[in-house]
Amino acid sequence: MALDLTLPPDHGPPLEHDPELAEIVSDALDVVSNPTDLIVTLLVLIAALIIGVLATRKLKLMLGHHRPNLRTLVEYLCTPLLMLLTLGLLSMFGGTLDNPLIGLAGTLIGLFLIIRVLGMVVELLFRPTMLLKIMLRLVTVVSWLAVVFGVFKDRSKLIAQMYSAKFEFGGIALSSEGVLRGLVVGVVIAIVALWGDKAVTNLLRRSRTLQPNFILALSRIFSVAVWIGATAVIFSISGINLTALAAFSGALGIGLGLGLQRLAASYISGLIVLFEQSVRVGDNISTNNIVGRVTRMTVRYTMIRTRDGVEAIVPNDSLTSNVIVNQSWSDRNLRLVCAILVKGDADLAVARKLFVDAMAAQDRVLQQPPPHMYITGVNDKGIQLDGHFWISDPENGQHNVISDIYDATLTAFRKNGIGLVAQ
Numbered sequence: 380m381a382l383d384l385t386l387p388p389d390h391g392p393p394l395e396h397d398p399e400l401a402e403i404v405s406d407a408l409d410v411v412s413n414p415t416d417l418i419v420t421l422l423v424l425i426a427a428l429i430i431g432v433l434a435t436r437k438l439k440l441m442l443g444h445h446r447p448n449l450r451t452l453v454e455y456l457c458t459p460l461l462m463l464l465t466l467g468l469l470s471m472f473g474g475t476l477d478n479p480l481i482g483l484a485g486t487l488i489g490l491f492l493i494i495r496v497l498g499m500v501v502e503l504l505f506r507p508t509m510l511l512k513i514m515l516r517l518v519t520v521v522s523w524l525a526v527v528f529g530v531f532k533d534r535s536k537l538i539a540q541m542y543s544a545k546f547e548f549g550g551i552a553l554s555s556e557g558v559l560r561g562l563v564v565g566v567v568i569a570i571v572a573l574w575g576d577k578a579v580t581n582l583l584r585r586s587r588t589l590q591p592n593f594i595l596a597l598s599r600i601f602s603v604a605v606w607i608g609a610t611a612v613i614f615s616i617s618g619i620n621l622t623a624l625a626a627f628s629g630a631l632g633i634g635l636g637l638g639l640q641r642l643a644a645s646y647i648s649g650l651i652v653l654f655e656q657s658v659r660v661g662d663n664i665s666t667n668n669i670v671g672r673v674t675r676m677t678v679r680y681t682m683i684r685t686r687d688g689v690e691a692i693v694p695n696d697s698l699t700s701n702v703i704v705n706q707s708w709s710d711r712n713l714r715l716v717c718a719i720l721v722k723g724d725a726d727l728a729v730a731r732k733l734f735v736d737a738m739a740a741q742d743r744v745l746q747q748p749p750p751h752m753y754i755t756g757v758n759d760k761g762i763q764l765d766g767h768f769w770i771s772d773p774e775n776g777q778h779n780v781i782s783d784i785y786d787a788t789l790t791a792f793r794k795n796g797i798g799l800v801a802q
Contacts, residue, residue, distance in 0.1 A: 431461035455499035561617025596653035649678035649695035737787035761800035
């Protein structure tokens with residue numbers, strides 16, 4: 380469905396399509412020739428504007444931030460409504476205040492009010508971000524100015540030239556009317572696209588059947604598709620030839636691709652990792668000498684929290700091009716090792732029992748598979764004992780449980796006369 384926002388064509392004066400509006404404009408311009416009427420009319424309009432602005436500010440202070448919907452309604456409609464009411468009351472006095480110029484001003488303010496109502500509806504429905512909210516309110520003013528220019532462009536040569544100006548940039552033909560149309564409609568499309576992106580993302584997150592990696596990948600793909608479509612629609616409405624733009628963007632893309640190929644590789648690798656689920660949030664992995672738990676994944680990078688509490692940001696292309704040791708691939712259980720060097724004349728049977736009992740006594744150490752102790756080295760200094768045990772909650776720390784095992788083992792060795800070798 381094509382959206383046509385073009386104003387009446389140039390082959391005929393726009394006002395001729397509305398004889399009543401043409402008569403109002405003609406009578407209003409006659410008032411301009413009388414300096415006294417013009418000054419009085421301007422003073423009346425300024426007074427109406429001041430009353431509207433001050434009353435709007437007072438109402439906003441009374442409402443505060445507790446009723447955002449009502450505050451939005453006041454911000455959009457209060458000033459133009461009060462201006463219309465003020466002009467109506469002052470015109471009741473008759474005489475100088477009752478002239479066609481004030482009537483034309485009231486008509487234009489009424490058009491502004493209609494445009495503001497449309498902007499208010501868009502804001503209340505789609506809840507845009509602060510930046511888009513500011514742009515939307517600015518667009519309502521720009522749209523009204525475009526309407527005003529459209530009314531007067533056949534009576535002012537300068538306005539007509541500004542309204543029909545055309546220029547070319549890099550083989551892309553633009554016009555002031557097309558740019559204005561693209562700005563007005565583009566902000567609304569951006570608001571709707573952002574709302575749709577958030578809505579679909581929230582819907583995917585509420586799914587109980589999709590894995591978190593799939594949810595992240597699908598939301599990013601949908602987001603890219605939405606914004607590409609929105610951009611194409613905005614360019615089309617602005618009157619930009621997409622064929623010429625494709626040639627320009629192709630040359631630009633080649634130049635950027637050479638400089639940003641590593642970044643592009645990270646995004647593509649991110650989608651591969653998310654769909655393959657070779658790495659998931661919560662997994663304990665080791666890659667490029669970085670060992671830790673995955674705390675966050677995006678399309679561009681993966682964040683790993685090391686055992687030292689440091690967050691390492693790893694580009695996703697390194698996850699697809701290097702070997703990854705995923706200690707949580709089949710389950711969340713993680714094996715840890717404690718090493719102790721005892722004297723050569725120590726009673727190994729007692730040392731083994733004490734070491735295994737110290738490991739098994741810790742709450743976080745799993746009993747299945749049970750902890751074991753192995754002799755991994757014998758030399759002139761002593762005998763190397765390695766204790767192997769498993770935990771299921773590595774996110775709660777690893778060094779702390781190892782420290783507790785060492786503490787319990789040393790206490791038991793001292794009580795039973797088992798000596799250690801000084802390193």
